[in-house]
Amino acid sequence: MSSTQASSVLRLGILGGANIARQFTRDVRPSERVRVVAVASRNEENAKAFAEANGIETSFGSYDALLASPDIDAVYIPLPNSLHAEWAIKAADHGKHILCEKPLALDRDEAARMFEAADRNGVMLLEAFPYYFQPQTAAMMSLIGEGAIGDVRAIQACFGFTVGNPGANIRMKPELGGGALLDAGSYPLSLIRLVMGSAPQRVNAVATWADSAVDISLMATLIYADGRRAQVSCSMDAANHRYATIIGTQGTIDTEYLNHTSAQTAGDQYGYLPSQMRVRRGIPNSVPFELVASDAGSGFFFAAESFARMVETRDAAAIEYYAQVSLDNAATLAAIIESARSAKPVAL
Incomplete structure (x- = not known):
């Protein structure tokens, strides 16, 4: 040691x-x-x-x-x-x-x-995952926990961008673990696991493949044992987009779940922007959305500070929780790519 x-x-x-x-x-x-x-x-x-x-x-x-x-x-x-x-x-x-x-x-x-x-x-x-430790994510989980949108029934989550310098970019190299799913899709998938609280029962995915044999874009449906559903979308050949809608029996939450955030709408020294989140507490579309404000900052800073606290306090319960989340994420990512390659549903 x-x-x-x-x-x-x-x-x-x-x-x-x-x-x-x-x-x-x-x-x-x-x-x-x-x-x-x-x-x-x-x-x-x-x-x-x-x-x-x-x-x-x-x-x-x-x-x-x-x-x-x-x-x-x-x-x-x-x-x-x-x-x-x-x-x-x-x-x-x-x-x-x-x-x-x-x-x-x-x-x-x-x-x-x-x-x-x-x-x-x-x-x-x-x-x-930097966004995990953002105050906004804590606010999102508090809203869900307090029943602001009822029972969660479905989630749609996406993240994508255009990969730069594709000829040399490690994201395009299968031997280095490249591909849209692992690089971009791991974010929305992790959000789905965070909200759903468990891994899906089975997945069904379709992908578009680059010349280097990595997935350049992918979509998947996740099916849970209790009938809940989730959809994940990721890409490396599209304009930057990052968004999720969490659908409950009594309302919805929309979130950008950004890694790094700023309170400024423009002019942040690092180019960070506000991460928008809003909640509708009600069933009809006549119920207005409420904007949810949270403290802003770098997700790297928040993650490093949280990690240091876990180490200092020997917070075994927190580490055990995140370990199970990571194991479920890894299993789900592997099942999704297997489904995309085989063009068949895959059970976890």
Whole structure:
């Protein structure tokens, strides 16, 4: 295990220097609970350049070297999807807590091995969906919990964008876990799991395939044992869109469930925008929607702070809850892509 955290500040190391790691480092910097103290790359020169450009005090020329450091309590893993399991397990074996980018794993078995390694080594593993930890998401779950829309019967959720530089983009490479479902679809799927509270019984999906053999767009229907339904849509060949409608017996909730939010409608220094959410408390369409206001900020900041609290308080119940969510997400993602490839429904 790493040495005791100084003043309850979680000392975090980053594996890899992708663009998302730059944004994470920048957005987490104001935190009093988390401090990014090191970064590792596949060579020392790249690691040093990243550290200097992003105000990080220590750099390592290999991931293994960072994991061996006793001055690091936890790691953030923003690596390609295909590398999440390998380096999360290695981090756990070095006694490091792990905050891992979504999707956590390529399938349920891989996710299970990651959680087994964390449990075996007494460390905490959390899948990093930034919007999960937004105040807006907490407000959404409170509305559902208090019965503002009655019993949830269905959800429609989507996320998509146009992939840049498709010839070299890792999202287009099947060997790196690319494809619209894993990259974009994991967001609306995770929202569906969050609201529904369980994995579906079976799924039925259809996809359009890119020349590289990854799914460039995909839609799926999720069917639950109690008759509830959900629909998920994702794409990497469309204008940016991110939206969900949660349909209850007594009302509806519309939400953009953005990762990063701002109170400003324009001019935010990082380009963040308000994330709109509204609720209709009633059955007829004559009932007006109410806008729901929430605190704004970076989802990276909120996620890192939540992770640090879980580590500091050894909140096993929270980690166990999120672990089951991640296992269900991994199983559902695998079933959806299997259904899309086979053109048949797939049971979980």
